[in-house]
Amino acid sequence: MQIGYKLAAEGYGPQELVRQAVEAERAGFDFVEISDHYHPWLDNQGHSPFAWTVLGAIAARTERIGLATGVTCPTVRYHPAIIAQAAATLALLSDGRFTLGLGAGERLNEHVVGTGFPDSTAVRHERLREALEIIRLLWQGGYRSYEGKHLRIDDARVFDLPPKPPVIAVAAGGPEAARIAATLGDGLFATEPKPQIVRAYREAGGSGPRYAEVPMAWARDEHTAAKAALETSRWAVTGWKVMSELPNPVNFEAASTTVREEDILRQFACGSDPARFLEVAQQFVDAGFDHLVTQNAGPDPDGFLEFYRKELDGPLRALTPRR
Numbered sequence: 001m002q003i004g005y006k007l008a009a010e011g012y013g014p015q016e017l018v019r020q021a022v023e024a025e026r027a028g029f030d031f032v033e034i035s036d037h038y039h040p041w042l043d044n045q046g047h048s049p050f051a052w053t054v055l056g057a058i059a060a061r062t063e064r065i066g067l068a069t070g071v072t073c074p075t076v077r078y079h080p081a082i083i084a085q086a087a088a089t090l091a092l093l094s095d096g097r098f099t100l101g102l103g104a105g106e107r108l109n110e111h112v113v114g115t116g117f118p119d120s121t122a123v124r125h126e127r128l129r130e131a132l133e134i135i136r137l138l139w140q141g142g143y144r145s146y147e148g149k150h151l152r153i154d155d156a157r158v159f160d161l162p163p164k165p166p167v168i169a170v171a172a173g174g175p176e177a178a179r180i181a182a183t184l185g186d187g188l189f190a191t192e193p194k195p196q197i198v199r200a201y202r203e204a205g206g207s208g209p210r211y212a213e214v215p216m217a218w219a220r221d222e223h224t225a226a227k228a229a230l231e232t233s234r235w236a237v238t239g240w241k242v243m244s245e246l247p248n249p250v251n252f253e254a255a256s257t258t259v260r261e262e263d264i265l266r267q268f269a270c271g272s273d274p275a276r277f278l279e280v281a282q283q284f285v286d287a288g289f290d291h292l293v294t295q296n297a298g299p300d301p302d303g304f305l306e307f308y309r310k311e312l313d314g315p316l317r318a319l320t321p322r323r
Helices: 014-027 051-061 080-093 107-113 121-138 175-184 195-203 222-237 240-245 249-255 261-267 274-287 301-317
Strands: 002-007 031-034 066-069 098-102 144-147 152-156 167-171 187-190 210-218 269-271 291-296
Touching: 002 014, 002 301, 014 031, 014 051, 014 301, 031 051, 051 066, 051 080, 080 098, 080 121, 080 152, 098 121, 107 240, 121 144, 121 152, 121 167, 121 175, 167 175, 175 187, 175 195, 187 195, 195 274, 210 222, 210 274, 210 301, 222 240, 222 261, 222 269, 269 274, 274 291, 274 301, 291 301
Parallel strands: 002 031, 002 291, 031 066, 066 098, 098 167, 167 187, 187 210, 210 269, 210 291
Antiparallel strands: 144 152
């Protein structure tokens, strides 16, 4: 079992994210994962720095901890040729510690470049497939061209390539994306404890690492933790369909007005009782995930890191699927 720490780029500025990554390495985490957003989910989160610059700074400030995007959309705001180059460079700077998390994207971040975001999930998946093929092609070295239905490259070459390509973990909210992860990726990434996602991945031949974000909110008491999560992270209980479709923070504000503290408590591990944190994490282990990302929405990141070091590190790693 590998345990990661989520760097919430929507909630903190770039210097603070780098500091948290350094502290996460000291606390014993195996990797840090950063969201790759243009906008935050809610305006009151207040941040959204460029993830790739932050990751480069983290690579320079750390020695052991793995780095991952969670996740990057390589089809609209970025062209896959740019992501192929960025990921190769980061793999070199981090001495092979980088995992490239990719997904079909959210309108929230992709519409900003003005070229439109596909309404059809099928089209988003077609574009993701083509992007994965382009990235793989460019990582083979040499000048490459590609003509797809949606995406293309013309005589492109990534000159600085690592000895071993980064692992690609593909985000899935359902079986179709899980099959893409199995056939064109090296691993799976998800945000919900759905065993059918892992099952579809395995049935399609997937055998790589399986990443999942575990919702947590640490504070000394349950109410304080839940209140903080409600203020900044209530969008997380709206479901993937809402999360992928809405265009701006104001829309997420409107869509989450009916979320209550009890909704947060139902989904998040809140407070400081290790048993509750293990209970929530167990759902993801039972679903078949083996790389757990602790996603702390509480008000005190340093308190959470200390809590993890003292109370969660060993017990989380010891979790095994229940029959």
